[in-house]
Amino acid sequence: MDIIISNAGGVPIYDQITRQMKGLILRGELEEGEALPSMRLLAKELRISVITTKRAYEELEREGFITTVPGKGCFVAPQNPELAREETLRRVEEHLSQAVDIAKVGGVSLAELSDTLNILYGDD
Structure with missing residues (x-):
């Protein structure tokens, strides 16, 4: 999963992550049931705060794009x-x-x- 973060432009980092992940899901590049990187791993890969990745994942879950299974992680939700x-x-x-x-x-x-x-x- 390729997510590109830009510090220019004024778009919050969590929003950049959210938009790009939505795009990957809508285009079918991330498929239903596919596991997402843990919040810590994604934060480490992007060199950002875990709080930022947590906010992005919460937003994606609130909008129905991902589901969280306690103890197992986050997965792409079935798409309506x-x-x-x-x-x-x-x-x-x-x-x-x-x-x-x-x-x-x-x-x-x-x-x-x-x-x-x-x-x-x-x-x-």
Whole structure:
């Protein structure tokens, strides 16, 4: 599992871990039932605090992406297709919101933005 931490950009480290692990799960790179590294091991590998990895794992569990089995560790939870779709839509909305803000500042009309999205999505 490759997780890359950046100290630049202002995104909290636990959030970086959470987002990347969600992506790995949603893309199927981490499969249902697969064991995750222990919080201590992940902290050691990433050279961060165990408290940070604990917070990331708690967030992932709260959102239904992982489950914790006492004494055994954390595992990828069975994925609810609706949950996965909702997470994908949330991420898309986040990026589109940024694109809309940039378009407004740059004077790009809604029609031009819509045309660009249609081209990028593959609809002619």
